[in-house]
Amino acid sequence: MNIFSExxxxxxxxxxxxxxxxxxxxxxxxxxxxxxKKEIKGEITTQEIRELLNKKYSSKYLEVIV
Structure with a gap:
């Protein structure tokens, strides 16, 4: 359910x-x-943004320390 307009x-x-x-x-x-932009259009949620960024930066961090 989307409670905010674009x-x-x-x-x-x-x-x-x-x-x-x-x-x-x-x-x-x-x-x-x-x-x-995708979140504004309702294509993804802010939670999905968090998950995508966490996954990206967690793996980059692991690459640096390994």
Missing amino acids: KEKRDNWDFAININQLDGEWIPSEEYMDFV
């Missing part, structure tokens, strides 16, 4: 991305922004 989601994501830039410039990757 505009509300877009506004929320804009706020979240901009608030992260208060401590310095942070430019989200193209891949991250693709996830955001």
